[in-house]
Amino acid sequence: MTQEHYDIAVIGAGMAGASLAAECAPNARVLLLEAEERPGYHTTGRSAAFWEECYGGPAIVPLTLASGAYLRDGGFLKLRGAMTIGQSDDAGLIDAFVNRFSDTGATIERIGAVAMRARLPDLLPEWTEGVWQPHCSDIDVAALHQHYLALAARAGTRPLCRARIARIERNAERWAIADERGRSWQASAIVNAAGAWADEVARMAGARALGIQPLRRTVAQVETDPPTDPAAPLVLDINGRFYFKPESGRLWLSPHDETPSPAVDAAPEEIAIAEAIERYQQTVDAKVTRVERRWAGLRSFSPDRAPVYGWDPTVDGFFWFAGQGGFGIQTAPAAARLASQLLLDAPRDAMTAPLDAGLYRPGRFA
Structure with a gap:
């Protein structure tokens, strides 16, 4: 049987995976894989739901501020203080x-x-x-997550649930991915947006665990x-x-x-x-x-509590989008935009121009 081939396979359909899939899907063929019966079961659906400028420390503030306008303009924030x-x-x-x-x-x-x-x-x-x-505000987390899933779906990407990964192998310039139900796919690049399971996914792909x-x-x-x-x-x-x-x-x-x-x-x-x-x-x-x-x-x-965005320094075609702690929801717009630009080798825009991607590169733990 011929396996379907994708440009990008995103593992994890919580806020991280859904937002990145939404940013990439208009310009790439994206597969969005989710281990659970519904996206966002473990973290996105259990968030305390606030946008607070200092949350996560000074290294996170640029991502939070860069995400603010998107969240406000989209109606996802309600001012609280x-x-x-x-x-x-x-x-x-x-x-x-x-x-x-x-x-x-x-x-x-x-x-x-x-x-x-x-x-x-x-x-x-x-x-x-x-x-x-x-400026601290409540976030409508469910609405934001559904917004990103809808954007991805509009571009042809829907989450494939109950797809817990069992095997990842690198063949020439492609990845072969199989789940526990025996389904398999091929992709040019894998995005590790697996949250608490990020190191486990990395090991399956032959990458070094970062200590997530x-x-x-x-x-x-x-x-x-x-x-x-x-x-x-x-x-x-x-x-x-x-x-x-x-x-x-x-x-x-x-x-x-x-x-x-x-x-x-x-x-x-x-x-x-x-x-x-x-x-x-x-x-x-x-x-x-x-x-x-x-x-x-x-x-x-991650060990330094900053997120990890970028290509793995030793394993070709393996991209990290992990270690986003409790701030991953409030920084989702800027983080996903920045990561999509790194993935697709696209130019920065007004949202991401102030961000220093080097602060978040996986290679800092080498």
Whole structure:
């Protein structure tokens, strides 16, 4: 039987794979493979759903800012604002945070107790140090993911689900790819957009694993007394011990955990939920009265916590689009545009011109 041949085979149809397929499909024949029954099952569908300019650190800010106009113009963002908070002993950490991002282009403002309580009246009195980010917004993650899947489909690429890869082989100038159901395809290039499974896919293709580590993040949807103000900001602890935000009339609450995990279907742990509730109740004058829903997702990071975009330095035709941690959704427009230009050897445009692709190259780990 003659195998179908594609220019690019993208492995993974979460936000990363879907956005890159959408960018490439108008100019290449793209195969989009997804191991699960539906795209985005493990991470995209479990995101805490915010666009925050400083999230991920200074190396990520250019990607976030470059993605902002696309997300706003597409109607995927709803303005909320974010407040990073600390106690008096944390003043130095708050100042260091402001200094760290002062030259990145992110809009941040050092604020004190009065301004903090104007934005969050129930904040307990010991929280006196803060940073305000006025542009932070909620992201409609499902709509953005479906947008990219629809763009890809319009150009002839639809995700092929339940296609868990079993074998990858390089034959001359082509890749031969087979899934666990015995189906097979050929492609000139493979894109590794497999998220938590990125190193596993790399090894199958004969490339060196880069140390992409999945970390579990837990989130709970809770009821509170008094009820959560739907206009309240996203609130983050300067020590990285919690964050919370209103969502659909409830509160989304996380202990900001980063627990190393194998690449699995992550499940929330009760201890993480309990820690999140305790930390929330030590922050505001409110009580959690009921946990309605809980979930966990895997956020996968490279060793230096910057994403990995580009051709593998030793294996021809193997392209990395991985290690995008918790910032992969808010940076999806610029990341996918940049990666498509690297893949197709296309010129930069206004969105990607400010980006330094060298910061994200796989060869930095050689």
